[in-house]
Amino acid sequence: MTNRLLFLVIAFITFSCAQVVPPEPVLPLPSERQLAWHNLEYYAFVHFNMNTFSDMEWGMGDEKPETFNPTELDCRQWARVCKNAGMKGIILTAKHHDGFCLWPSEYTEHSVKNSPWKKGKGDVVRDLADACKEYDLKLGLYLSPWDRNHAEYGNEKYIEYFRNQLRELLTNYGDVFEVWFDGANGGTGYYGGANEERKIERQTYYDWQTTYKIVRELQPNACLFSDAGPDIRWCGNEEGWVNQTNWSALRRNEFYPGSPKYKELRSGHEDGTHWVPAEVDVSIRPGWYYHKYEDHKVKTLPHLLDIYYSSIGRNASLLINFPVDTRGLIHEKDEEQILKLAETLKADFRHNLAAGSKVEASNVRGNSKKYKAANVTDSKPETSWATDDGVVKASVTLDLGEETEINRFLVQEDIALGQRVKEFTVEAFINNIWEEVASETTIGRKRILRLPNFTTSKIRLNIVDAKACPLISNIELYKAPKVIVDPKISRSKDAMVSIHTFEKGLDIYYSIDGSDPSVSSKNYSAPFVLKNKATVKAMVVDSETNKQSSLAVVEFDVAKTKWKMAAQFKNLERAELIFDGDENTAWTLRNEPPIDFIIDFGENLTISGFKYLPDQGRWNPGVIFAYELYISKNGKSWGEPVSLGEFSNIRNSPIWQKKEFQATTGRFIKLRALTSALESGKVGIAEFDIITR
Ligand code: FUL
Numbered sequence: 001m002t003n004r005l006l007f008l009v010i011a012f013i014t015f016s017c018a019q020v021v022p023p024e025p026v027l028p029l030p031s032e033r034q035l036a037w038h039n040l041e042y043y044a045f046v047h048f049n050m051n052t053f054s055d056m057e058w059g060m061g062d063e064k065p066e067t068f069n070p071t072e073l074d075c076r077q078w079a080r081v082c083k084n085a086g087m088k089g090i091i092l093t094a095k096h097h098d099g100f101c102l103w104p105s106e107y108t109e110h111s112v113k114n115s116p117w118k119k120g121k122g123d124v125v126r127d128l129a130d131a132c133k134e135y136d137l138k139l140g141l142y143l144s145p146w147d148r149n150h151a152e153y154g155n156e157k158y159i160e161y162f163r164n165q166l167r168e169l170l171t172n173y174g175d176v177f178e179v180w181f182d183g184a185n186g187g188t189g190y191y192g193g194a195n196e197e198r199k200i201e202r203q204t205y206y207d208w209q210t211t212y213k214i215v216r217e218l219q220p221n222a223c224l225f226s227d228a229g230p231d232i233r234w235c236g237n238e239e240g241w242v243n244q245t246n247w248s249a250l251r252r253n254e255f256y257p258g259s260p261k262y263k264e265l266r267s268g269h270e271d272g273t274h275w276v277p278a279e280v281d282v283s284i285r286p287g288w289y290y291h292k293y294e295d296h297k298v299k300t301l302p303h304l305l306d307i308y309y310s311s312i313g314r315n316a317s318l319l320i321n322f323p324v325d326t327r328g329l330i331h332e333k334d335e336e337q338i339l340k341l342a343e344t345l346k347a348d349f350r351h352n353l354a355a356g357s358k359v360e361a362s363n364v365r366g367n368s369k370k371y372k373a374a375n376v377t378d379s380k381p382e383t384s385w386a387t388d389d390g391v392v393k394a395s396v397t398l399d400l401g402e403e404t405e406i407n408r409f410l411v412q413e414d415i416a417l418g419q420r421v422k423e424f425t426v427e428a429f430i431n432n433i434w435e436e437v438a439s440e441t442t443i444g445r446k447r448i449l450r451l452p453n454f455t456t457s458k459i460r461l462n463i464v465d466a467k468a469c470p471l472i473s474n475i476e477l478y479k480a481p482k483v484i485v486d487p488k489i490s491r492s493k494d495a496m497v498s499i500h501t502f503e504k505g506l507d508i509y510y511s512i513d514g515s516d517p518s519v520s521s522k523n524y525s526a527p528f529v530l531k532n533k534a535t536v537k538a539m540v541v542d543s544e545t546n547k548q549s550s551l552a553v554v555e556f557d558v559a560k561t562k563w564k565m566a567a568q569f570k571n572l573e574r575a576e577l578i579f580d581g582d583e584n585t586a587w588t589l590r591n592e593p594p595i596d597f598i599i600d601f602g603e604n605l606t607i608s609g610f611k612y613l614p615d616q617g618r619w620n621p622g623v624i625f626a627y628e629l630y631i632s633k634n635g636k637s638w639g640e641p642v643s644l645g646e647f648s649n650i651r652n653s654p655i656w657q658k659k660e661f662q663a664t665t666g667r668f669i670k671l672r673a674l675t676s677a678l679e680s681g682k683v684g685i686a687e688f689d690i691i692t693r
Pocket of ligand 1: 057182184
């Protein structure tokens with residue numbers, strides 16, 4: 001190119017760029033600190049404090065500092081797990097509702113300084129701050145506004161105390177990226193020995209504006225979290241999701257910590273006045289704190305994947321909690337599951353199939369290069385495709401150049417200029433016809449659609465409605481491999497065996513003769529009848545990749561088709577739940593033990609053992625401890641128990657219990673629950689089964 005030509009080209013580009021007017025921002029806008037926070041996306045919560053040792057979720061405040069005594073506390077292990085999981089930071093419960101402080105606060109004696117851990121010389125906040133630095137993670141702090149230990153809770157003096165503690169935390173531990181203020185506030189407590197109920201005026205007691213100023217002054221880059229922001233809002237549930245429609249805008253002044261309209265936090269407001277994006281907080285176990293009895297209830301990979309796609313995939317950030325255990329470590333089972341999630345996400349987003357595609361749009365702002373369609377695939381978040389003012393209906397088409405199989409569609413708006421899109425669809429060019437594969441509402445910072453697999457050579461994003469001209473910064477396409485986890489095998493009362501996979505389109509091979517199934521075994525297509533005693537083994541295979549799950553094995557005894565609860569109970573329909581083959585339904589009795597459960601098998605059976613699964617609900621409402629078991633031919637004369645004793649450790653480990661005894665023939669069985677394993681004194685049954693000879 002001659003110099004003159006080069007000059008003309010440069011002059012033309014400069015001229016045409018100068019011509020195009022940038023899109024007006026759509027209010028409200030995120031602040032710099034919020035934009036930085038958005039980019040973190042995924043980070044950890046750690047609930048570890050006095051409750052870990054008192055085995056509670058909400059301590060009363062009268063716990064003794066001597067009780068806090070982790071044996072192997074290692075914040076570097078937490079940091080290592082979080083780093084390996086792909087998380088960007090850790091938020092620690094420096095003080096929970098029971099008031100115990102993980103740092104040696106100079107304003108209270110109720111802290112680590114009076115615990116045996118490190119002979120009172122320890123500081124968990126310091127240890128974590130150091131570990132985060134070492135592993136290049138951000139540090140966040142949870143300071144409970146409610147304090148069931150403090151004598152002055154409810155009056156002005158407590159607010160002073162709370163703010164002093166906040167100052168300590170925000171001054172002594174380096175940079176803090178997020179300050180977490182819980183909405184749970186006021187109620188019964190120890191309160192320095194008063195042991196009473198203290199109600200506070202949620203909207204005024206804390207004078208939050210003054211507290212926020214302290215955070216701004218000491219940690220100007222920290223985002224403030226609460227039900228009402230001001231920077232980040234709660235997502236309105238603790239299960240791990242936001243609504244598909246999710247605005248980062250909120251009519252913030254209508255909210256305060258603990259306000260009753262929390263369900264609106266799941267969607268934000270289209271006409272929100274402030275930028276207050278949602279953060280999804282969820283624990284990897286049912287509880288926030290560690291309880292041994294939840295060791296078998298760590299969320300599985302499919303569940304964690306659902307959470308990921310229902311939070312980060314829906315314009316929210318994700319805060320997954322680890323209930324650090326009494327050793328002071330993230331439990332092995334929690335680590336195993338979170339790493340499985342990390343590995344699966346890596347595979348899901350390994351190859352961006354949109355890269356290198358030819359991109360065209362129905363309208364480009366000022367016909368300029370600056371807002372050109374190809375900006376959506378240039379992997380630069382700062383460049384976007386935009387349309388002319390007034391053009392909200394517009395589409396951008398990616399020509400992939402060849403038939404490509406896809407099942408994930410990822411799209412992002414340039415939120416620095418506000419969240420705009422109200423409605424969009426995705427179409428694919430399948431067999432020479434444009435077919436709609438998704439119809440959705442908001443996008444925001446990131447939207448990821450999990451779609452069924454389809455093959456296409458072109459894909460199109462249609463913006464159907466927006467607050468103003470759309471600004472799309474990024475589109476990515478993926479083909480995530482199928483998730484291969486063990487299948488679930490169950491049998492209903494009417495003897496039908498079902499085998500379930502997490503994903504559709506996978507093959508299940510099974511056997512009922514005890515042999516290990518292979519790809520030449522029976523292929524499962526629908527529930528089948530299994531009346532007799534048999535062991536069902538099943539595995540899942542992805543025929544495309546030949547990837548196999550490990551074996552799921554369930555031993556079934558005789559079917560329960562004819563079984564009836566023969567004892568006299570008011571609520572006999574509930575009794576059916578213990579035969580239904582569903583471990584998640586249970587029958588809990590109102591009365592306290594001793595209680596006799598008498599079952600009529602409808603025929604004589606020779607029995608050499610029984611199995612009992614207690615209620616699997618979060619709070620284990622009914623668990624039998626001591627028992628006796630009788631067998632009778634006529635349901636009247638029972639004789640001596642064939643088995644008696646206790647389900648040792650059932651409170652801590654409410655898993656299947658199995659008891660064997662000398663084979664005895666009879667038509668009736670009586671399980672006498674003698675005592676409960678719980679303080680509530682209640683007993684119940686999720687599933688009951690027998691072992692026949
Ligand atoms: C709730 C608290 O009451 C729970 O104990 C837990 O800390 C959770 C993150 O927030 O509101």
